[in-house]
Amino acid sequence: MPAASDELDVAAPFEGDLTDDLALALRLADAADAVSMARFDAPGLDIRLKADASHVTEADLATERAIRGILAAERPGDGVFGEEFGAEGTTARQWIVDPIDGTANYLKGIPMWATLIALAIDGVPRVGVVSQPAIGRRWWGATGLGAWTNGADAPRRLAVSAVSDLSAASASFQSIGQWDDAGELDALLRLTRAVWRDRGYGDAWPYMLLAEGRLEFVGEFDVKEYDVAAHVPIVREAGGRVTAYDGEDSIARRSIVATNGVLHDAFLDLLGRGTGRGAGATEQTG
Incomplete structure (x- = not known):
């Protein structure tokens, strides 16, 4: 199964404009949020056990299908690697998707779960979106474009701490x-x-x-x-x-x-x- 490269050089220089890819990733997250929230904490949620004994819900499957549907229409030449439906297409530009990260929380009605969307180019994740719609939070970033989160009035740029001890x-x-x-x-x-x-x-x-x-x-x-x-x-x-x-x-x-x-x-x-x-x-x- 094709996936991201075993040798991930996250420090490798990158030349290219990822603005359109990041915008698409954010739209994918919008579509995913609409699907996942429609079934969150809903009665009668269909829950099954996978072969590895982890849980999968109808919302996991529907959310990944929604993401794949948009990618098939807008990026037909790109590959996709998702938790629920595996990998298809090229790994040169590969969208890597976890429709609901934290399914155990999702099925219990606990709001700490997220949709994870990444674009890896030549095996290196260059675009990332993490959306936690149940708490109204989203984070995103792309190589050369900074890292951001949704603030009260406008997006806020992210920076790690300077703690050195x-x-x-x-x-x-x-x-x-x-x-x-x-x-x-x-x-x-x-x-x-x-x-x-x-x-x-x-x-x-x-x-x-x-x-x-x-x-x-x-x-x-x-x-x-x-x-x-x-x-x-x-x-x-x-x-x-x-x-x-x-x-x-x-x-x-x-x-x-x-x-x-x-x-x-x-x-x-x-x-x-x-x-x-x-x-x-x-x-x-x-």
Whole structure:
């Protein structure tokens, strides 16, 4: 199945105008929001288990279909890689879509879920939109165009924090169980003991809090390309850094570490993934 390149050089220079692509991504998010909100917290929502034991709802399927329908009409030469219907077409320009990131929250009526839309060019996510319609929030960014969120009166440009000391940093992680399953529970404990504050804020939202300058670290395991591609341009354009847990510039290694940039190497060292390979570190398992 074609997907984003294993070797994601997020720092590679890019020459081109992504204005039209970003505008399309925002329109895709508008269409997705209309579909997903129509069934959110609705009685009788059809919910099924997939082969991997994760949930899928009728809204997941309908939302991805809506996005694919617009792309088929307006970008017929582009490829698409979505969580629910897989990959088709070229990977030179590939839209990467998670129709509802946080389906477990969605089906419980918890408003912390999002639609993730990214455009990867030659394997590198260059456009990203994260839309959380249940709380009225949206974030977007594209290489060279900055990172933004919807403000009260006008879009507000995003910038990561300037925190440069681990002891003053705030960190978010998906769950203790997730880190334990990855064999990284000791690393998580080192992380929580080193930072000022640690919380689990959910799926997409922590990366947006990072881009807004409210967090300094987000880390996850067992993530697919469609779980993280939309975050990359937003975090990078806000001044942050994104790698896999082993420090590689890839979204295809089933892990992610996003930081405010200035602390990235320090976090990797603390976790035992940097050049210093922190005390008590174990070898990468995932």
